[in-house]
Amino acid sequence: MRKILFIRPNFADFRSRDAMTPLAFAFLSAVTPEGVETVLVDERIEPVTHEDADLVALSVETFTARRAYEIADEYRRRGVPVVMGGHHPTLRPQEAARHCDAVVVGDGERVWPQVVRNAARGGLKPLYGASGGGRGRREDLRLKADHSIFRGKKYAPLSLVQAGRGCRFVCDFCSIHAFYGHDLRLRPVEDIVEELRTLPRNRLVFFVDDNLFSHRDYLVRLLRALVPLRLKWCCQISLDVSRDEALLDLMREAGCMLVLIGFESLERRNLVQMRKKWNGSGEYGAVVRRFHERGIMIYGTFVFGYDADTPESFDRAVEFALEANLCIANFNPLTPTPGTALYERLRKQNRLLYEKWWLDPSYRYGKAIFRPRGMTPEELEEGCMRAREIFYSHSSIFRRALRQPQIWRRPGNLKTMLLGNFISRHEIRNKQHKLLGEKASG
Ligand code: SF4
Incomplete structure (x- = not known):
């Protein structure tokens, strides 16, 4: 595993002036195993050019789901494995699973090192993680x-x-x-x-x-x-x-x-x-x-x-x-x-x-x-x-x-x-x- 591409899709065809940093990727990058390059493409401020990567990770909200699925389908057509996480895949894992190799439910950073290790040996599981569940x-x-x-x-x-x-x-x-x-x-x-x-x-x-x-x-x-x-x-x-x-x-x-x-x-x-x-x-x-x-x-x-x-x-x-x-x-x-x-x-x-x-x-x-x-x-x-x-x-x-x-x-x-x-x-x-x-x- 040499390079992971983090993609934050936009929901439609325009560039934003008020885009804020997608913090979820900063958490994932911090727990990515050493020696693996991480690159972020945020479609709200720059185009997705389908650059090469060994793994693509998309953070998906309900408004961006349709565009995320298009990007994911294209990467998978090129033979690159795709992981999806964020609000929408957590709430609709079966829908997201039709467009990716693995869905991360709930907090991404808790399972991310394991996702990367599994992807590196070609053994991604279809589903990772689970939300809290307690009441305290x-x-x-x-x-x-x-x-x-x-x-x-x-x-x-x-x-x-x-x-x-x-x-x-x-x-x-x-x-x-x-x-x-x-x-x-x-x-x-x-x-x-x-x-x-x-x-x-x-x-x-x-x-x-x-x-x-x-x-x-x-x-x-x-x-x-x-x-x-x-x-x-x-x-x-x-x-x-x-x-x-x-x-x-x-x-x-x-x-x-x-x-x-x-x-x-x-x-x-x-x-x-x-x-x-x-x-x-x-x-x-x-x-x-x-x-x-x-x-x-x-x-x-x-x-x-x-x-x-x-x-x-x-x-x-x-x-x-x-x-x-x-x-x-x-x-x-x-x-x-x-x-x-x-x-x-x-x-x-x-x-x-x-x-x-x-x-x-x-x-x-x-x-x-x-x-x-x-x-x-x-x-x-x-x-x-x-x-x-x-x-x-x-x-x-x-x-x-x-x-x-x-x-x-x-x-x-x-x-x-x-x-x-x-x-x-x-x-x-x-x-x-x-x-x-x-x-x-x-
Ligand atoms: S449940 Fe909490 S976070 Fe959600 S809208 Fe109400 S006050 Fe805000």
């Missing part, structure tokens, strides 16, 4: 990341780091439990600090955990360890953290610059339906104020298509996002991902417009995937697009920048805000209505 909280996640595989590539200027895996909530649209199991696995804080010390100091760190607020004691220890490093960072976090003012103070002191928060809906009945009642839509204004008072910007996400949504829901959400001066916001149609309670519910109710939308050649990115109750599928699609256009209009971007005093107080915030808005504005148009799997060109 363990601080035993040992990860090493080889960030050098990203060197020289045009990624968003962020350093991605993972502190833990899993989430203590169970929102019905989220596939995290299907992927990681029900337990929470956390890295020892000292391992994270050691990794952070190796990263460029001038870059914003992004904790990619689906919810950094996994456990209060752990978060406190992590934040205290971050203070002396004097880094700037952002994270995804559940909004209940804002009910703890001492934690918010510590987040600010530790260098938190921006938080991504899933507001999801302003409608209480929707939050109940999605099992996110704890979000408490009545408190959203106070949540925003508590972060903003500390100079922490907010990237808010909203989803549409739950049963209490109507065509008026879009205007309400965008009004809130503007009024609250959110730094960035997403307005997305609800996406039923296989492996989620939501997908099963809609399938049983016979409301899916495309049962396997990720493989369906008539589905286009941004289209409604199911029949909502309170509007037509077209209204769902158009309402999301209208909300984005209002939020990312030039006048809205400049008004929000000027109206946020906390942006001026903290160095770097304004630049991040403007950059984030103009890139989002471009990417929304870039992605809309793309056919999944359409061959990407250079």
Whole structure:
């Protein structure tokens, strides 16, 4: 075994300006046996040229499955063995197995050395690995990341780091439990600090955990360890953290610059339906104020298509996002991902417009995937697009920048805000209505 090619497919024919480093490959590269060369091709930023390799490993999400299968089929036609891992193959292993020699289910790095050894002697097994399965909280996640595989590539200027895996909530649209199991696995804080010390100091760190607020004691220890490093960072976090003012103070002191928060809906009945009642839509204004008072910007996400949504829901959400001066916001149609309670519910109710939308050649990115109750599928699609256009209009971007005093107080915030808005504005148009799997060109 001389060379392994890691491929991160794109979902359609375009290049991204906001691509982030695919961290899973840094974990695989770090545990690849010595003497084996690892090369990364990320189709979001460069073309797949079908260069030679002894083994190809693809990381596959549901949106990229169709394109991943095309790439895999071509490599296998050339006699190169292919391994697939990531969310989609974990949730649909039998489907993925039709296009590869081995499927890795769950955490890839745990079984990767064995996969490479087996491939080297021509003995790949069809299936590797299994997700956690417990229900506890363990601080035993040992990860090493080889960030050098990203060197020289045009990624968003962020350093991605993972502190833990899993989430203590169970929102019905989220596939995290299907992927990681029900337990929470956390890295020892000292391992994270050691990794952070190796990263460029001038870059914003992004904790990619689906919810950094996994456990209060752990978060406190992590934040205290971050203070002396004097880094700037952002994270995804559940909004209940804002009910703890001492934690918010510590987040600010530790260098938190921006938080991504899933507001999801302003409608209480929707939050109940999605099992996110704890979000408490009545408190959203106070949540925003508590972060903003500390100079922490907010990237808010909203989803549409739950049963209490109507065509008026879009205007309400965008009004809130503007009024609250959110730094960035997403307005997305609800996406039923296989492996989620939501997908099963809609399938049983016979409301899916495309049962396997990720493989369906008539589905286009941004289209409604199911029949909502309170509007037509077209209204769902158009309402999301209208909300984005209002939020990312030039006048809205400049008004929000000027109206946020906390942006001026903290160095770097304004630049991040403007950059984030103009890139989002471009990417929304870039992605809309793309056919999944359409061959990407250079
Ligand atoms: S809080 Fe976030 S990560 Fe956790 S289950 Fe809900 S959507 Fe998923």
